[in-house]
Amino acid sequence: MSDNSKEVVTSKAAAPAAGSYSDHEYELGLRVVNNDAIADPGLEPHRVRMTDKSVKHEKAAVRQVAVLFTLSMLGSAFALWAYFNFPLSEDLSSVRLNTMYLGIGMTLGLMGIGIGAVHWAKTLMPDNEVAEDRHLVRGSDEKRAAAVEILAAANQESGFTRRKLIRRTLYGSLALFPFPGIILFADLGPNPGDSLRHTFWKPGTRLAKDPTGIEIKASDVTVGSVFQVIPAGLNPTQKDYLEEKAKAAVLLVRVDPSELKETDERKGWSYQGIVAYSKICTHVGCPVALYEQHTHHLLCPCHQSTFDLIDGCKVIFGPAARPLPQLPITVDKDGYLVAQSDFLEPVGPSFWDRSVK
Amino acid sequence: MSTTQTKPQKNSFLAGTANYVDERVGASGILKEFGRKIFPDHWSFMLGEVAMYSFFVLLLSGTFLTFFYDPSMAMVKYDGVYAPLKEAMISKAYESSLFITFEVRGGLLMRQVHHWSALLFVAAAGLHMLRVFFTGAFRKPRELNWVVGFVLFVLAMAGGFTGYSLPDDLLSGNGLRIIDGMIKGVPFIGTGISSLLFGGEFPGHVVIGRLYALHIMLIPALILVFLAVHLFMLIIHKHTHFSGPGRKDTNIVGYPLMPVYVAKAGGFFFIVFGVIMVISTFFTINPIWNYGGYDPSPVSAGTQPDWYIGWLDGALRLAPTGMEFMIGEYTVSMNILIPLAVSLLFLALVAIYPFIENWVTGDKREHHMLDRPRNAPTRTAIGAAGVMFYAVLWAGASTDLIATHFKMNLNQVLVSMQISLILLPIVSFIVTKRICLALQRKDKEVAIHGRESGRIVRLPHGEYIEVHEPLDEYELYKLVDFKDYQPTLARPNADGKITVGARVRSALSRFYFQDRITPATKTEIEQARHHAHELDAQVQKAIESDK
Numbered sequence: 001m002s003d004n005s006k007e008v009v010t011s012k013a014a015a016p017a018a019g020s021y022s023d024h025e026y027e028l029g030l031r032v033v034n035n036d037a038i039a040d041p042g043l044e045p046h047r048v049r050m051t052d053k054s055v056k057h058e059k060a061a062v063r064q065v066a067v068l069f070t071l072s073m074l075g076s077a078f079a080l081w082a083y084f085n086f087p088l089s090e091d092l093s094s095v096r097l098n099t100m101y102l103g104i105g106m107t108l109g110l111m112g113i114g115i116g117a118v119h120w121a122k123t124l125m126p127d128n129e130v131a132e133d134r135h136l137v138r139g140s141d142e143k144r145a146a147a148v149e150i151l152a153a154a155n156q157e158s159g160f161t162r163r164k165l166i167r168r169t170l171y172g173s174l175a176l177f178p179f180p181g182i183i184l185f186a187d188l189g190p191n192p193g194d195s196l197r198h199t200f201w202k203p204g205t206r207l208a209k210d211p212t213g214i215e216i217k218a219s220d221v222t223v224g225s226v227f228q229v230i231p232a233g234l235n236p237t238q239k240d241y242l243e244e245k246a247k248a249a250v251l252l253v254r255v256d257p258s259e260l261k262e263t264d265e266r267k268g269w270s271y272q273g274i275v276a277y278s279k280i281c282t283h284v285g286c287p288v289a290l291y292e293q294h295t296h297h298l299l300c301p302c303h304q305s306t307f308d309l310i311d312g313c314k315v316i317f318g319p320a321a322r323p324l325p326q327l328p329i330t331v332d333k334d335g336y337l338v339a340q341s342d343f344l345e346p347v348g349p350s351f352w353d354r355s356v357k
Numbered sequence: 358m359s360t361t362q363t364k365p366q367k368n369s370f371l372a373g374t375a376n377y378v379d380e381r382v383g384a385s386g387i388l389k390e391f392g393r394k395i396f397p398d399h400w401s402f403m404l405g406e407v408a409m410y411s412f413f414v415l416l417l418s419g420t421f422l423t424f425f426y427d428p429s430m431a432m433v434k435y436d437g438v439y440a441p442l443k444e445a446m447i448s449k450a451y452e453s454s455l456f457i458t459f460e461v462r463g464g465l466l467m468r469q470v471h472h473w474s475a476l477l478f479v480a481a482a483g484l485h486m487l488r489v490f491f492t493g494a495f496r497k498p499r500e501l502n503w504v505v506g507f508v509l510f511v512l513a514m515a516g517g518f519t520g521y522s523l524p525d526d527l528l529s530g531n532g533l534r535i536i537d538g539m540i541k542g543v544p545f546i547g548t549g550i551s552s553l554l555f556g557g558e559f560p561g562h563v564v565i566g567r568l569y570a571l572h573i574m575l576i577p578a579l580i581l582v583f584l585a586v587h588l589f590m591l592i593i594h595k596h597t598h599f600s601g602p603g604r605k606d607t608n609i610v611g612y613p614l615m616p617v618y619v620a621k622a623g624g625f626f627f628i629v630f631g632v633i634m635v636i637s638t639f640f641t642i643n644p645i646w647n648y649g650g651y652d653p654s655p656v657s658a659g660t661q662p663d664w665y666i667g668w669l670d671g672a673l674r675l676a677p678t679g680m681e682f683m684i685g686e687y688t689v690s691m692n693i694l695i696p697l698a699v700s701l702l703f704l705a706l707v708a709i710y711p712f713i714e715n716w717v718t719g720d721k722r723e724h725h726m727l728d729r730p731r732n733a734p735t736r737t738a739i740g741a742a743g744v745m746f747y748a749v750l751w752a753g754a755s756t757d758l759i760a761t762h763f764k765m766n767l768n769q770v771l772v773s774m775q776i777s778l779i780l781l782p783i784v785s786f787i788v789t790k791r792i793c794l795a796l797q798r799k800d801k802e803v804a805i806h807g808r809e810s811g812r813i814v815r816l817p818h819g820e821y822i823e824v825h826e827p828l829d830e831y832e833l834y835k836l837v838d839f840k841d842y843q844p845t846l847a848r849p850n851a852d853g854k855i856t857v858g859a860r861v862r863s864a865l866s867r868f869y870f871q872d873r874i875t876p877a878t879k880t881e882i883e884q885a886r887h888h889a890h891e892l893d894a895q896v897q898k899a900i901e902s903d904k
Contacts, residue, residue: 029719030842030866036878038837041830043603043610083462090438095459099466103638106466110631117624125617131603131610132395134595134725137498189552189561196548196558210654228654236432236446243558246534246653279654283692284538284673285559286531287656301658302535303674304757304767317768319673319692321681349538350681350690351548357686 043129051123061123068116075108196354197346199231200248201327206232207252207276207337210245216252217335221274226291227252229276231339247347249279249287250327252337253309255296261311269328271337276327277313278347281305283320285349298324322350396618397598397611401488406622408481408513410629411474412580415516418471419573425461427453428523428569430562439646447650450525450565454645469637475520476642477633479513479665486510490710490740492727494597497720500711502590507708509583512576514665519572521663524643525565528660530651533564535670542693560651600726600838602831609725659758664751671753672696675775703746710739717865718842731800732839734793735869741789742782749778790872797874804828804836804877805885817899822892837876844870 050057082101088094139147155161206215210228213235221227229250234241257273269275277298281288286302291309297316298307305318313324325347328340346354379385429449435442437452438459447455457464486506489495495503522529537559540551556563595609604610612618648657662670673696680691714736715721730737752759753774760767807825815821828836847855847863 026722027719029721030845030870031718031720031722032841032843032875034841034876034878036880038834038877038879038882040605040838041602041834044831086462088438088460088462092439092459095465098462099469100638102463103466103634107631107635107638110627110634114624114627114629114631117620118628121617121620121624125620127612127617129603129610130395130613131608133608134606134723136723137594185553188567189554189556192548192552192558211652230654240558241432242560242651242653246559249654281538284535284542286534286538287654289656290658301656301660301757302531303670304771306768315678318678318771319676319680321679321690321692349541350688350693351541351551352544352687352689353548354688355683355686 043131046128049123049127058124061119065116065120065124068112068119070112072109072112072116075105075110075112077105079105079109081105196247196348196351199342199347200234200244201231201339201342203339203341204332205339206332207250207329207339208232208234210249211236216337218271218274218331218337219335221252221254221337223254223256223273224293225254226293228279246285247280250276251279251288251291251298252276253291253296255310259296259310263312266312266326266328268330269326269340271330274329274337275309276329276337276339277307277309277324278327278343279324280348281320282315282322282324282348282350283318288324391592392615393613394592395595395609395611395613397596397609399599401492402596403625404481404485404488406625407629408478408485409584410626411478411481411633412584413626414474414630414633415471415478416577418467418474419520419577421467422457422471423573425453425457425464426450426523426569428566430525430560430565442646442649445650448525448565450523451645451650454524454526458646466637469640469642470633471520472642473637473640474633475517476664477629479510479517482506482510482513483665486707487740487744491730491737492597492599493724493733493736494727495711496724497715498594498723499590499597500715502587502594503711504708505583505587505590507704509580509587511704512580512583516572516576516580517663517665519568519576521666522568523565523572524645525651526645527648527651527655527657528643528645530560530653531656531660532662532666534559534653535673539673539693539697542690543697544687544689544694560653595725597725597727599729600835602834602838604726604838606723606725659761661755661758667754668747668750669696669700671750671755671774672700674756674771675750675753675778677775700750703743707743713865714869717862717869719862720842726838728839731793731796734790734797734872737793738786738790742786745785746778746782749774749781753778794872794874800836801874801877804833805881807885807889814896814899816895817902824896825889827886827889833882839876841873841875842866842870843873 051061052058079102082098082105086094086098086101088098138144160167207227207229208215208231210230213230213232215232216227216229229252230245231248234244234248238244252274254272254274257270260270260273260275262270279287279289281300281302283300283303283305286300288298288300288305288307290299290301291297292299296309298309298313299305300307300318300320303319305320306316307313307320307324308316313326315321315323325343325345327343329337330340332338375384427449431449432446433449433452435445435447435452435455437455439455442455454468457468459465489503489506518532522533537551537555540554541547543550551559554564554567555561556567596611598604598610649655661667673693676692676696678692680695682689682691728736730740753771756770756774757767759765760770807827810824810826812824813821814824827833844867845863847859849855850859
């Protein structure tokens with residue numbers, strides 16, 4: 001293929017006009033030239049349709065198209081009628097009726113036009129296939145020469161290549177000018193600072209039910225029960241409620257204290273088998289909402305990371321890498337569950353400098 | 358424009374208007390140039406049309422929605438007609454979405470039209486890409502248009518995702534939460550980028566407004582620009598057509614734009630719109646009122662992203678446990694970076710595929726004739742492997758639903774998905790290639806020996822044969838008209854050296870064209886026909902001697 005890899009592509013159909021196939025060569029590459037190919041018999045003869053040869057069928061097709069267009073008119077009219085006759089009310093079934101009748105009318109209005117037009121084209125417009133010549137996409141040699149000449153003239157007149165100083169300073173200025181535009185976007189948000197390391201929990205903050213805000217007594221928590229918890233005092237009307245809640249949401253579970261596997265440093269973080277863990281997944285931040293009582297597994301419904309509650313919420317399955325952070329808790333003098341402190345590590349998804357002190 | 362001036366005919370409004378327009382914008386020249394342009398016909402050429410029309414429907418329905426929607430995250434007490442959410446604290450964005458749904462006549466219908474057409478838009482664009490891939494329509498001179506189409510596909514997904522977040526319901530809020538988590542996983546800049554996007558901590562008070570600006574302005578404008586470039590290049594290149602009798606790389610066979618395609622394509626817009634309308638009338642999509650407003654604590658189990666985001670979510674799920682590690686004090690979240698890198702690599706391969714194939718074949722000619730997928734077995738097999746890879750990632754986004762619906766162990770489902778992600782693309786490559794080659798062999802056999810007639814004849818010496826009927830010349834040509842490539846050896850360049858590039862190219866050429874079926878030749882067919890004539894004579898003789 002190396003020697004004869006170039007072949008003049010000829011076409012009987014195309015006249016040797018500018019840009020036609022016969023005046024240009026392209027490399028064939030690995031293509032095999034078949035000298036024993038079967039000849040192209042040319043376009044298949046046109047098949048005559050019923051509507052071409054029978055006046056009766058032609059008239060029927062005309063009627064069908066007209067009926068479809070009429071159906072469209074009726075559909076649109078029906079949609080207008082339905083708009084006024086199926087108003088919306090407090091009763092939500094009115095939404096269903098409004099949607100349905102309006103939709104049926106509009107569907108008919110659209111489909112009638114669409115199917116009618118296509119039917120018209122397929123039955124009544126000529127269906128003889130026509131062949132048209134293509135031309136090479138590249139310009140003819142003369143055109144290309146003229147284009148090169150224009151570029152050369154522009155270069156000559158501006159001195160773009162010749163005047164290096166202008167050219168290089170232009171490149172420099174073009175490279176720099178977007179940066180002020182980019183820096184403008186820096187004020188889209190504040191520097192995160194250490195906001196991700198702190199939550200609403202402070203020493204002594206009582207644990208409260210989400211969303212009622214009712215504070216929880218240790219005695220309310222029976223073995224096996226689960227509470228969705230927010231810090232007491234986190235008020236839905238405060239401005240940063242959702243941001244605080246997105247960090248402070250906690251899952252509270254009571255298990256048999258003998259089952260808990262606690263490391264020495266975390267011995268005092270639970271209260272009589274009551275443990276509190278961040279509810280925000282350490283993978284990408286979904287709420288870890290599913291608790292399976294008999295296995296003590298916590299499952300994140302987004303990506304199925306599974307955490308073992310009795311073993312420090314270690315990851316036992318799924319894409320998450322770190323255990324859920326534990327909130328150290330105890331009870332205050334009135335018997336309410338309170339936080340001993342804030343979380344000791346940032347909650348939620350991992351980020352680059354989360355462990356930097 | 359012609360030089361002779363035409364005068365409007367008297368009493369003809371149409372002619373008068375035509376003259377008016379032509380004398381001001383030279384419309385006759387445009388019409389002369391494009392009015393009778395030839396377009397080829399094939400059902401698969403409509404997929405791109407479906408995508409474009411869905412986009413138009415998106416513009417129409419989306420504009421309607423903007424008149425009622427309020428992209429504000431300010432919290433208000435809900436006071437609408439939907440009783441279950443009465444008194445709930447929700448954002449204005451969610452409140453206005455509920456208002457559109459329950460208190461604007463046809464509002465729910467338009468919301469559903471918008472959502473369904475978005476789903477159809479991405480689906481049709483994806484199928485259109487597959488059509489272009491499997492028929493080889495991306496080859497020279499259309500490589501750049503493939504890239505433009507690829508950008509459109511990515512923009513379609515971006516448009517979908519930004520729109521999905523706007524109702525600010527529980528489901529979309531969790532979607533944003535995942536995006537936040539992914540951004541934060543990016544080394545060095547992740548935390549800062551997240552703060553810029555959300556205007557501080559997640560969820561903040563600005564992200565909906567920002568996504569809204571992207572969704573209704575920047576992304577649709579970009580889609581329109583790229584769509585215009587896409588169609589402009591289509592006109593320059595003219596449409597491809599399938600190989601067959603009378604069809605050549607040097608011509609285009611089909612029907613004229615006016616009137617046939619104006620009617621067919623114009624009508625088809627209404628059909629696409631009508632189909633979207635009927636689906637939106639009867640099938641609920643994204644029932645945001647069921648989910649409630651966004652709250653970072655609750656989440657519903659079994660939630661699914663819109664289908665086109667599924668493969669990215671699946672990639673996140675399939676990452677094995679414990680891939681995060683520390684470099685000194687810094688956290689490297691490979692459980693996020695690897696899925697991100699794999700997805701981006703997959704997209705990059707899709708974008709550059711035309712250039713790879715072009716380099717391997719070295720075929721620099723213009724290609725205007727489409728391949729039947731079987732006639733490019735390796736490309737088809739690569740495509741099938743890619744589709745399978747995407748499909749496993751996509752199914753990966755539903756591991757929990759697969760587990761609950763089929764009563765299987767969630768962990769086992771996930772592990773088998775991880776294995777499938779590696780294994781199934783390889784299997785589908787091999788199987789697809791073998792199927793293509795088998796189909797090609799069958800084609801060749803039919804071309805040479807003709808079609809089985811079902812007529813069994815016993816020859817005088819006892820042999821039974823089935824009589825084959827030769828194909829007519831048009832059917833025959835359809836089976837033999839394809840391009841044949843052969844593998845090459847690594848050859849030394851002008852300096853007498855065999856470069857690494859040449860070796861790679863040679864290896865790839867073997868990968869592509871080692872197994873190949875050549876088209877049936879004239880000689881082969883003549884020989885077969887000759888043989889058939891001899892048999893025929895024997896059969897005739899046998900019949901006569903029986904008499």
